[in-house]
Structure formats: C-alpha cells, structure tokens
Amino acid sequence: MIVVENLTKTFGGRNLLSSVSFTVSTGEKVGVVGPNGAGKTTLLKMIAGDEPVSAGQVNLSEGELAYLHQEADVDLGRSLREEMWTALPLLTSLRDRIAVLEQGLSTGEGNLEQLASDLDESHDRFRTLGGHSVDSSIARVTTGLGFSSSDLNKPCGDFSGGWRMRISLAKILLRREAHLLLDEPTNHLDRASKNWLSQELAEYPGAVLMVTHDGEFLDRVATRVLNVEQGEVKSYPGNYTEYLRGKAARQAQLDVQADRQEREIARQEQFIDRFRSKATKARQVQSRVKALDRIERVERMTVSKAAKFQIRSSGRVERVVMNANSISHDWEDSPALLDVSLEVERGQKIALIGHNGGGKSTFLRILAGEVKPSEGTVNWSEKALRGYYAQHQDESLDREATVLEAVRQSAMDQPDGVLRGILGRFLFTADDVYKSIRMLSGGEKSRVALAKFLVQPSNVLLLDEPTNHLDAATRDELLDALGSYDGTIICASHDPAIVDEIATHVYTVENGEIALTDVRR
Numbered sequence: 398m399i400v401v402e403n404l405t406k407t408f409g410g411r412n413l414l415s416s417v418s419f420t421v422s423t424g425e426k427v428g429v430v431g432p433n434g435a436g437k438t439t440l441l442k443m444i445a446g447d448e449p450v451s452a453g454q455v456n457l458s459e460g461e462l463a464y465l466h467q468e469a470d471v472d473l474g475r476s477l478r479e480e481m482w483t484a485l486p487l488l489t490s491l492r493d494r495i496a497v498l499e500q501g502l503s504t505g506e507g508n509l510e511q512l513a514s515d516l517d518e519s520h521d522r523f524r525t526l527g528g529h530s531v532d533s534s535i536a537r538v539t540t541g542l543g544f545s546s547s548d549l550n551k552p553c554g555d556f557s558g559g560w561r562m563r564i565s566l567a568k569i570l571l572r573r574e575a576h577l578l579l580d581e582p583t584n585h586l587d588r589a590s591k592n593w594l595s596q597e598l599a600e601y602p603g604a605v606l607m608v609t610h611d612g613e614f615l616d617r618v619a620t621r622v623l624n625v626e627q628g629e630v631k632s633y634p635g636n637y638t639e640y641l642r643g644k645a646a647r648q649a650q651l652d653v654q655a656d657r658q659e660r661e662i663a664r665q666e667q668f669i670d671r672f673r674s675k676a677t678k679a680r681q682v683q684s685r686v687k688a689l690d691r692i693e694r695v696e697r698m699t700v701s702k703a704a705k706f707q708i709r710s711s712g713r714v715e716r717v718v719m720n721a722n723s724i725s726h727d728w729e730d731s732p733a734l735l736d737v738s739l740e741v742e743r744g745q746k747i748a749l750i751g752h753n754g755g756g757k758s759t760f761l762r763i764l765a766g767e768v769k770p771s772e773g774t775v776n777w778s779e780k781a782l783r784g785y786y787a788q789h790q791d792e793s794l795d796r797e798a799t800v801l802e803a804v805r806q807s808a809m810d811q812p813d814g815v816l817r818g819i820l821g822r823f824l825f826t827a828d829d830v831y832k833s834i835r836m837l838s839g840g841e842k843s844r845v846a847l848a849k850f851l852v853q854p855s856n857v858l859l860l861d862e863p864t865n866h867l868d869a870a871t872r873d874e875l876l877d878a879l880g881s882y883d884g885t886i887i888c889a890s891h892d893p894a895i896v897d898e899i900a901t902h903v904y905t906v907e908n909g910e911i912a913l914t915d916v917r918r
Contacts, residue, residue, distance in 0.1 A: 429441070444578060477548055655695040721738055797834070823845070823848045856885065857887070860890070
C-alpha cells in the first residue's frame with residue numbers, strides 16, 4: 398500500500414502540489430493524468446524518494462518499491478541477459494558465488510570440505526529463492542516486450558533509446574515488487590507490446606501507480622484515475638473513459654451549484670445596496686452582509702490551457718518531392734534496411750508503421766541526412782525544405798539553456814518578441830521562458846523541442862513518434878495541425894490517430910523492408 402499524506406512541493410515560492418493526499422491499495426492499478434508541467438513526474442519522484450518534499454509524507458507498507466524513470470537505466474556494455482539478472486542482485490550474487498565455489502572445487506585448491514559445504518548451502522538458497530526460474534522469467538518478460546531470443550546475447554549498447562527503455566521496464570517487471578511506479582511506460586512500445594503490458598499490469602498482484610497520456614491503455618488497465626491539475630489531485634473511480642465522464646459530470650454539477658450560488662449572492666447584494674441607507678433596515682442589512690462573508694464560495698473547475706499552434710509549409714515544392722532508391726543500411730553487423738525504395742509526391746502524408754527495430758527510425762534518419770546509407774541514394778527535389786523531429790528530440794536540448802535560448806538556436810534570426818509569442822502558444826509565458834531546460838518535466842521538454850522544430854522553415858516534415866510525452870490536449874492540437882498541414886509529411890508512429898485519421902498512405906516497415914499497406918485518399 399502507498400499512503401500519501403498532505404504532500405506539498407514548492408518551486409520558486411509557488412506550490413506545484415498543495416497538500417495532496419491519496420492511497421493506492423494492494424492490487425489497485427491507478428493512472429495519473431493531467432497537463433504537462435502539472436507535477437505528475439514530480440509526484441512520482443517524491444513517492445520514490447528521488448525528490449525532496451516541501452511538506453507531508455509518504456509511507457509504504459508490505460514490500461519494496463520499483464520506479465521506472467523516463468530515462469533508461471542500463472549498462473551499455475552488458476548483454477541483455479546479464480542486464481536483466483542485475484534486477485535481482487541477491488540471486489545474481491548467489492549465482493556468481495556458486496560459479497566461484499565450483500571453480501575452486503574443480504581446481505582442488507583450498508579446503509575442499511568447506512568449499513563443498515558452502516556450495517551445497519548456496520545451491521539450496523539459490524533454489525529456495527527461485528534462482529532456477531529466473532532465465533525462464535527473463536525470456537517471458539523480454540519476449541512480451543518485443544525482444545527475440547537472440548537479443549538476449551546482444552550488448553545493451555546495440556539497442557536504440559526506445560529499446561533501452563524497454564529493458565528498464567523489463568527489469569522492473571522481473572523484480573515483481575509490491576509497489577510499481579511507472580512514468581510513461583508505453584511511450585516506446587508498439588501495439589503488440591502495449592497489449593502484452595496491459596495484460597501483465599492488469600494481472601499484477603501489487604499496487605501500480607502509472608503516469609501516462611495513453612487513454613486507450615488506461616482503459617485496459619486502470620481501476621482508478623488521479624487527475625493532477627492546478628496543484629490538486631482528484632480521484633475518479635474506473636478507467637480512463639469513466640474518468641472523462643466523471644470529470645465532465647463533476648464540472649457540470651459545480652457549474653450548476655456555482656450558478657445557483659451566484660444568483661443568490663446577487664439577490665442579497667441587491668437588497669444590501671437598496672436598503673443600506675435606511676435606518677429601519679440596518680439590522681437586516683448587517684445580518685445579510687455577515688451572512689455573505691460566511692459563505693464558502695463554490696469554485697468552478699479550472700480548465701487548463703492547451704498549446705495552440707499551426708504548422709504552415711514554406712514555399713511550394715515540386716510534384717515529386719523525394720526518391721529513395723535501393724536503400725540498404727547495416728548497423729555494424731546487423732542489417733537495418735534491405736533494398737528499400739520509396740517515391741513521395743507533394744502533399745502526401747505518409748505513415749510508417751511496424752514493430753520497433755523494423756527500420757523506421759533508421760530510414761527517417763537517412764532521409765533527414767543524419768545517416769549515410771550503406772547502399773543506395775536519396776534524391777530530394779530542389780525546393781524541398783526538410784524539417785526533422787527525432788524520436789528523442791527532447792534529449793538533444795541543452796539542459797543548461799533557458800527555454801528562450803533553446804528555441805532561439807533554431808529561429809533563423811527571428812527577434813525575441815516573435816519567439817516569445819510562439820512560446821506563448823506552447824504555454825511558456827512571462828518568466829517561464831527563462832526557466833532552464835533541466836527544470837522542465839518530460840512533457841514540457843517535448844513542447845520546447847516541438848517549438849524549436851516548428852520555428853524552422855520547412856515544407857516537408859520528417860517525424861519520428863512526435864506525440865510521445867505530449868499530454869492529451871497538446872497531442873490533439875498537434876494532430877489537428879498535422880491534419881491541416883499543406884505540406885508533405887513522412888511520419889513513423891504507433892499513434893492510431895496519425896495512422897487512421899491523418900495519413901494518406903500507410904507503409905509497413907518490417908525486417909528492413911517496406912511495403913505499401915493502405916492508400917486512404
């Protein structure tokens with residue numbers, strides 16, 4: 398059980414979270430939602446003990462806690478199998494001790510009787526703690542998250558950032574702690590892995606507290622939803638769809654109560670104003686003044702602002718925008734793309750789908766000119782202006798730069814007044830533009846990265862998972878902007894809205910090959 402009591406977090410004299418209290422019971426699956434910057438990640442960090450609290454306390458009962466951060470926590474030099482074993486340090490230590498003792502017995506060095514006794518004791522403890530089932534558990538979890546059996550022998554450094562996040566998630570699931578804190582666990586998962594994880598968490602025996610903007614995922618897993626907004630945390634029973642209904646009903650109820658109260662207050666104020674100067678009514682006037690002072694005003698729900706922006710192409714491009722001819726590429730000895738060809742015409746909105754590791758990100762990096770292919774050529778039309786948004790674009794931000802400085806780096810000499818206007822549409826107003834990047838939440842960093850990307854002139858957008866880390870409102874705004882964009886888009890995404898509602902052409906990239914799956918219009 399996770400018990401949060403009167404938790405408060407203050408930044409720069411402002412309460413990010415104010416006297417927050419809630420309990421997550423054993424077996425509960427609780428989703429944490431809310432706009433970027435509301436304090437969701439900070440809340441998880443305080444519960445985990447990674448962030449100091451300004452006031453209040455957190456208590457855990459009946460077991461330990463495991464915490465999935467938004468950054469991968471892996472040793473790049475270890476194989477995937479060995480990295481998974483590190484999630485179980487006691488069993489790993491026993492396994493290594495058994496190997497040392499067996500080596501000592503085989504060489505005949507030392508007190509053989511003592512070595513044999515120690516070996517028997519270590520074997521017994523290893524078996525009692527479930528050591529013999531670890532490899533099968535590793536295989537189950539890694540397979541569920543999309544790894545192949547051969548991946549277990551690869552160094553973690555061979556995997557991309559998204560796959561490293563999967564390794565971090567797999568390690569936490571392997572530990573089977575009583576309490577799980579998961580910060581954006583689905584951001585780097587394809588549909589098959591999400592389906593597996595939703596089933597895994599739904600059946601998980603412990604308490605799960607997860608921050609995610611993925612409403613479909615929460616519909617499958619959550620038994621309750623906590624909405625973090627305006628410094629408060631409100632609890633709603635049920636999954637994400639039930640939360641939306643409950644929040645709308647609560648808002649409607651508060652509006653009715655506030656309207657009724659405001660009418661009554663207006664009636665009393667009218668009486669006070671009318672008879673204030675009449676001595677015969679003085680007692681009644683004073684009585685009503687005091688009554689108004691005692692009234693506890695009904696507060697309507699505050700609707701958080703959403704980012705507002707448009708994306709316009711810069712200049713008209715030729716009919717054939719790009720030709721990729723027989724592209725092949727290897728990462729060291731591992732083939733990523735095999736003889737891929739693609740022609741893109743002006744105005745097409747292309748979605749690249751397929752499992753992670755199939756070659757989508759590699760293909761986009763080649764199209765963006767960031768990677769030179771092992772074989773083949775990419776020919777862009779003369780008037781094509783490419784803008785590339787990488788899957789981990791926010792990680793390339795200078796952590797010590799301010800928000801304004803970060804965007805200014807891509808602004809093509811636009812004055813600060815214009816940049817501040819743009820940042821205002823991304824919800825960075827007043828002194829927010831002087832915050833350093835390291836102080837921002839994951840979602841806020843994504844908004845900075847998006848603003849930095851969009852200030853560059855372009856008529857072709859190359860996008861790699863652009864909706865990752867965005868809250869629901871900002872994601873919806875981006876989807877609307879992409880839907881009305883008058884340029885050309887090539888986008889790798891697991892987001893069903895991009896694939897189903899925006900794409901004119903859908904290509905599957907799988908095992909290094911590309912195939913046209915659907916033409917929408």
